[in-house]
Amino acid sequence: MTSSPAGQLRSIAIGVTDLDAAERFYTGTWHLDTVARTGDAVYLRGTGSFHHILSLHRGAQPDVRNLTFSVASAGDLAAIASRTPGAGGTVLSGPAPLDEPGGGTAVVIADPQGRILRFVHGDERHAAADAGRDVRKDAPVRITHAVFNSADVAVAQQFFEEALGFRLSDRTRVMAFMRCNSDHHSIALADAGSNTLNHIAFVMPDLDAVMRGAGRMSDAGWPIEWGVGRHGPGNNVFAYFVGPDDFVIEYTADVLQVDDSYKAGAPSDWTWPPGRFDQWGVSKPPSDRIKQAQKKIRFIEQTN
Structure with missing residues (x-):
């Protein structure tokens, strides 16, 4: 790649x-x-x-x-x-x-x-032996992507491509999915009226870990705000929550791995029948709470 x-x-x-x-x-x-x-x-x-x-x-x-x-x-x-x-x-x-x-x-x-x-x-890394220590099987491995709301997706996309070498993986009606390695996307840019954080995605070991994590969150009083389902672009399983301070956080798994042969999809390639919100057709729509939370977290102002 x-x-x-x-x-x-x-x-x-x-x-x-x-x-x-x-x-x-x-x-x-x-x-x-x-x-x-x-x-x-x-x-x-x-x-x-x-x-x-x-x-x-x-x-x-x-x-x-x-x-x-x-x-x-x-x-x-x-x-x-x-x-x-x-x-x-x-x-x-x-x-x-x-x-x-x-x-x-x-x-x-x-x-x-x-x-x-x-x-x-x-930067410091944990040794392979340490990374394989006795850990919880329903714990996040790493952050796989972050989604930014953008007042001008074209400007943001061009910057990520020209300065950082990202490539467009897919474009839907509302989002540009950008990659910098074999993960389908590490950054996604969502069409919005302001430049805020949409959500942070934590990759889990597998589908079972997503489901167990979602159950644990629900038991602790943090309901699923969207999901569980499977996305179109990226093909990843998802479960979304609104955490402390209204940060939107996602458990995900099965993120699509791509190479240079991957053909970027256009909005017409990523449409669902009316009333469907994921590939499986099992997810309920995003809650009103998550829709509001996805707009509110701002970035600190830059300083030289």
Whole structure:
């Protein structure tokens, strides 16, 4: 497959209004593990090798601080830094050492719509033996994608393609699915009136883990807001929830793996009969609550 310097989606940093409560939820109910703490932040890992996949930061309001990709080489960092300005983005810092748990050397940029993206090389990984430790079978492995609402999808798509080497996997009536590795998409861009977070997707080991996780969430008082079902683009199984501070979070599995031979679909390729909301035809429509939550979480403003 054609290489992208962006590598693989590693983690997302979010601001939360009650740090202790958020940590209890993401460890006790969502099934991540705390791997590090600082004075105002908690770093959580999945069952995979990344040092952390989610960091929680104490804040006055919920927000997205940054999205981080783990890249293969220092050369990829240099390529991203050199290509970003010409594609309409801003280099905020780096390459420079990253002063947080997990470390590494990072380039930090802002895309044309103000989202802060970080690209890290040499960050700490958990050993293979540790990654295979005795873990819960219904725990997330890693983050597989994030979906951004975009006031201008064409502008965002062009930036991800020109600066970061993403490719379009599929275009539906409301969303552009973008890939930077064999996962069908690591980023999706949703047509919307503002530039906000739509949701974060955590990949589970398999369908059974999605179902067990969904049952555990429901038992704990966090109802399924959309699903369980199977998407069209990406072919992934899904179950959506609205978590603390109204972050929309997804359990998913069976994400389609693609290569350069994959032909991007157009909106006409992704339509359902009236009343159907997934491939299987079993999912109820998204709840009103999730529709509102998918619009409200903003990104912090960039700083040079």
